[in-house]
Amino acid sequence: MERIFSFFLSLVLAASCAACGSPTNSDGAPLPENGAGSSAVSGSDQSSGVQNTPEGNTGAETGGRVLVAYFSATGTTRDVAETLAQSLNADLFEILPAQPYTAADLDYNSDCRANAEQQDKIARPAIASGCVVENWASYDVVLLGHPIWWGIPPKIMRTFAESYDWSGKTVAGFCTSGGSAYSNTGLPELTEGAVWLEGKRFSGAVSPDDIAGWAEDLHLHAADAQAADQLQVSFNGHTYTAALADNTSAAAFAALLAENGGSLTIQAHDYGRFEKVGELPASLPQNDEPIDAAAGDLILYQGNNIVLYYSTNSWTFTRLGRLEGDLSALEADLGEGNVEITYSLAG
Ligand SMILES: Cc1cc2nc3c(=O)[nH]c(=O)nc-3n(C[C@H](O)[C@H](O)[C@H](O)COP(=O)(O)O)c2cc1C
Structure with a gap:
């Protein structure tokens, strides 16, 4: 599956003006499970997206405060992030783009904006003004979520990574995808001082119990690793x-x-x-x-x-x-x- 996607990706990179190849999953079906490209989050949908609930997260269960920070263009990663935050009693933060992604922006079969950004090595799509994690220093553990776009995290995740000081943080990445494996490509080098735990890929059809199960394992891991000297x-x-x-x-x-x-x-x-x-x-x-x-x-x-x-x-x-x-x-x-x-x- 990854190989199929890498092949298409290399075609796109080689001919940046040409239309993109169609991502497919291992069954040969189009990759996005949730109709990415047809149900993008609209500007108005996004306006309520930033949530910060510090009072919900005392850190008592994890040995440190936990933040679930995510970007989601069509809602799949958001659902997973919400379940994770609930399971861990963690704060939830949505990374909102300054320019929301329209359906056309996400139409990976075309010369769309998302494809152009993924092909551009230095692209750093801007985050909406005011979309800033408050009390960043108070978090010990950050769960970082995003979809997979052409095999890697959307470039806005690099913008987010570059915006904060990661020293001393324990980070666990998670993603949703149509079939591609978890990837944090481009992020560890922008989060100097962070310790990355093993990341996790969820399908759009993942059950809340499975998400909570991963959260449970993770919270022990993160807390133990964080406290260890x-x-x-x-x-x-x-x-x-x-x-x-x-x-x-x-x-x-x-x-x-x-x-x-x-x-x-x-x-x-x-x-x-x-x-x-x-x-x-x-x-x-x-x-x-x-x-x-x-x-x-x-x-x-x-x-x-x-x-x-x-x-x-x-x-x-x-x-x-x-x-x-x-x-x-x-x-x-x-x-x-x-x-x-x-x-x-x-x-
Ligand atoms: C531009 C673009 C590229 C994508 N590339 C991949 C890919 O390489 N592999 C994959 O499995 N899914 C790919 N997908 C599908 C998304 O990863 C999947 O639908 C994801 O769950 C969407 O998450 P979201 O709803 O939180 O945005 C892509 C979707 C878009 C819009």
């Missing part, structure tokens, strides 16, 4: 506490643990008689620097290997954290050869 590291019946480093790699590691129910068990092997190294199930962002590693250091090597040092080594890699307390028995506790190490969020 300590780990428990367990092996051979011994448990150590570790402080996480203050960088995006450690934050992504915490998010990865959160996504896996709060802990990961890694099969590690001995290397060089100074470290135990094992592969992570996902790659993390690297913040490599020359480090003189010592016993107790937790290191990320090449993005997808986690290393626990019991002796010294100097190399260029990324600090993830450091074991605390008395480390005099660390080498003996780890034992020789292979060892199963469990990393858990400790709050």
Whole structure:
């Protein structure tokens, strides 16, 4: 499906003046499930779209205040966003374009405005004046929703991303589409300092229960990852506490643990008689620097290997954290050869 769409997209990019190919889903039917292009939100429909309900969201359930911010041209993403906000007792915010999208603007079979924006690498469609998230700094978690247009988020999402300071935010993206997978293309690089959790695609026919189910999982993940600055590291019946480093790699590691129910068990092997190294199930962002590693250091090597040092080594890699307390028995506790190490969020 994605391949079909990419093919059409490349045609559009190659011949920007030509009419667009018809997006189709895996059944060969037109992609939009909700008649995009024929039921665009009108200017008057949009006028009531901005909602901010800070009193509804105390953050008590999630460990932090949650904002559901979304753009929706024809209402499908709005429905999902509303259900999410309700399930999480979160605030809801609609990203409104300065120039509302008409049905003609969304007619992807023509040389329409939406297509032109998606083809334009630097397009930043303006957001309506006054459509600004109040108290942005008070939110710890942002759920960011949008439709998929030609395989990626509409460009107005980049305008939104560029308008705020994302440092310290946990972000989870969600989208609706006619069949294409979730994509946040173009957004992580505009949200520096944010930790992105795994995104989710919903069809227009998704049930409120399924949406609420994702919200439930997510709220635990987001809250856990957000609060984490300590780990428990367990092996051979011994448990150590570790402080996480203050960088995006450690934050992504915490998010990865959160996504896996709060802990990961890694099969590690001995290397060089100074470290135990094992592969992570996902790659993390690297913040490599020359480090003189010592016993107790937790290191990320090449993005997808986690290393626990019991002796010294100097190399260029990324600090993830450091074991605390008395480390005099660390080498003996780890034992020789292979060892199963469990990393858990400790709050
Ligand atoms: C310009 C345009 C491009 C689209 N491109 C895709 C696509 O690449 N893949 C897909 O599955 N659906 C695509 N769709 C369908 C929308 O993603 C889908 O209808 C979505 O649920 C609309 O959300 P909304 O009602 O919140 O705007 C496109 C729709 C439009 C208007």
